[in-house]
Amino acid sequence: MYQSKQTLAQRLWMSPYAQEYTEYWIRYKPERLGRQRLGRSRFAIGTVVAISFSAAMAILLLGVNHVLSGFLLIFLAGIMVSAAVCALTMVDVFAPTHIEFNDKGMRFHWLTLLFRGCTPLITWDRISHVTTLSRNVLNKEEITVEFNAIARGIGVSKRVSYFLLTPKLTWGWLTSDRAQIHFEIDAIASSDDRKRLQLALKKFLPSYRIEPKVADDLNMFVKFDSYTDLWLDKLQEDSKRSRDSKLEANTILACGTYQIIEPIGSGGQALVYLGTMLKPLPAPDCKNSETVVDMSDIPIALTGMETENGAPPTVVLKEFVLPTQAGNNVRKRVLENIQKEATLWRKLRHPNIARLIDFFVEDQRAYLVLEHVSGQTLKERVNQGGPMKEQEVLELAIKMCDILGYLHRRQPPVIHRDFTPDNLIMDHSGVVKLIDFNVAQQLEAQTTKTVVGKHSYIPPEQFRGKAVPQSDIYSLGATLAYLLTGKDPEPITQAHPGETTGAVSEELDSIIAKSTALGLSTRYQTCQELKTDLISLLSPQAADTE
Incomplete structure (x- = not known):
């Protein structure tokens, strides 16, 4: 045909x-993939340098009287390398x-x-x-x-x-x-x-x-390809922003889809705003904004756009200011970092993890739109109410194990690297949710060799830039120590909250100490292992609900 x-x-x-x-x-076009891989690796250059060095050494070893033999060796080596490269590339060519x-x-x-x-x-x-x-x-x-x-x-x-x-x-x-x-x-x-x-x-x-993940993966690639082209085109068309300062209240974004209420903080390399969703989807003529996920489970009435109390639904907008004056390589790297964060969040489906709703670009800024969890961070809760009681901490700890266990079971495993009281919110019904990932910051850290996370909550291997799933278990243990004492743990130290307050049982103190062990071999290996020990300390009534 x-x-x-x-x-x-x-x-x-x-x-x-x-x-x-x-x-x-x-x-x-498999050659498209080949170019992308070549751009991410200096393997080809290293191969050429290695061959040239080997050839030069061969000539030196053979001596002046064998120069012709040396050149013959180079010629034969070149033929062998060319044949190998051709064999690998011909499959793509045809x-x-x-x-x-x-x-x-x-x-x-x-x-x-x-x-x-x-x-x-x-x-x-x-x-x-x-x-x-x-x-x-x-x-x-x-x-x-x-x-x-x-x-x-x-x-x-x-x-x-x-x-x-x-x-x-x-x-x-x-x-x-x-x-x-x-x-x-x-x-x-x-x-x-x-x-x-x-x-x-x-x-x-x-x-x-x-399988459901097929639609997720294809949708994300469709989204990001068009988004990448759009952003780079926009950077070339207009290098000036209409707004250089923080967004003011009542600022409208994404063709009337979102309205800013107020700034609520910062996370990683981003500013964070509270906003309202005025429309269920961006306007049909809005080319710079596309919905990433199915929003049918967000509490939005399609007619009237009001929640049960009559107000538009609130969302969190995470804003990344894009480098308009930087070179193409820098722009590309920043965009890839933001895309990585959106890709990760897009695939997560867990009741205790805030959902990604939308992803768009406007005025040289990229935005992740997230589910708004109304409540207090665990940090704020302890600051206002003081240390928590042991049974309450145990119940929260089990939910935290579920969150991290879900992330660690992903393929490949998702390592959070910043699991702290600041990134956990308890809503008004008592449900704790993880609200931030800071993936863009983590990727930047891999490039610059800096450390991601708050020093009181990160283990030694993460300081060395070698985070593993067990690193999050250390952070969880340090978080539990904070909830029980109201004080940040000493950095790079095995936590013993029982030494600070007498309201912690020896059993829970031992569990937290094992969670924050400095060596990987003596620390809990999995969140499930930690969860099992925590459940054993619950009161009979609370244990029956787990």
Whole structure:
């Protein structure tokens, strides 16, 4: 099934009625991913330097009388390196250029000057499920879309064609009754192509065959691609901000979607504002703001936009001022940091973690819009009411274990690095919630080798820039010590709150001491292990509720 350029151009165009298409074509460019990896690594440069150094040493060792032999050695080494590079790159060079999805199935196409062809069609009834896989490549998370196919019953010729034509994109055609088809989201040519992939999956496959995280990952990549282009374009068009100071009360943002009430603090590299949500979604003509998540669970009435008490819902806006005068590399790094924070928050679904609602750019500033948790931080609560009672602290500690346990079970594990009383809010119903991540600050710290977190709450390995999940357990233990004593623990010290106040039992003092042990081998290994010991200290009535 070959396509002319004119026909293909029509099929790649996105109309307002794209959901009514009978087929979707996606441009696939693995070289795009290769360029991104090369930009994140100096491996190629290091290889060239190593080869040059080896060649020079060979000439010196062979001596002047063997110069010709030395040059021959260099020539042979160059041929070997070139052959290895060619072998690795030829797979991408001859990779398919397009992926077609229609009402019958999917297949790969080659539409180049040298070759035009396609693979046999894989029908939808052979796709058992679709998922996404994540892996860390050169310090960046890369997402792969994986289609799991039932190969049993497919003819040998079709299996061989997939094995030969798409060796890097498919596995198991010759060795198993189940095969995998996978391609990196970063290798899909553009945001529009990713949107077409979203629409195709939704149209042609039943929802139970598609894991929920597929929609999350694709939606975030669609969002960030268009956002990146928009932001960089805006920086080039206008290097001046209309406002250089803090936002004033009643300032309207995102085409009338949000209204600032007042500044409420700072977090990481951002200013934090309390605001109201005036509309459930940005205005249709608002091109610089897009909704990132489904807001159906936010308490918003679609008509009237009022909560139960008649007022518009409140939100928290985390503002990042963007470096308008910096070079492209700096801008890119800052944007990637903000994107990382939004990506992380976007995927979290836990009742004790504040939700991300929206993400937009305006006036050289980027904004994360977050669920507003009305209440006091644990720091404020202790400052006003004094140290807490042991049973109350135990109940809070168990909830904290649930929060960190959820983060640490993510793949890859999420290390908070700043788990402190300032970042935990207790709402009016007594529910504690984690409200901040400061991922942008954490990423900056990895670059500048600075320490993230408040010194009284971070363990020795985090000071050395080697945080692990157990580092958060140390922070949790230090937080418990603060709640019981009303004082920040001594930095880099095993906490014993029982030595400060007599209101702490020996058992709880021992648990906190083990949580804040300076060595990883003597500290609690997991949050579940810590939670088990905490539950054993609860009163019988409280334990029954856990």
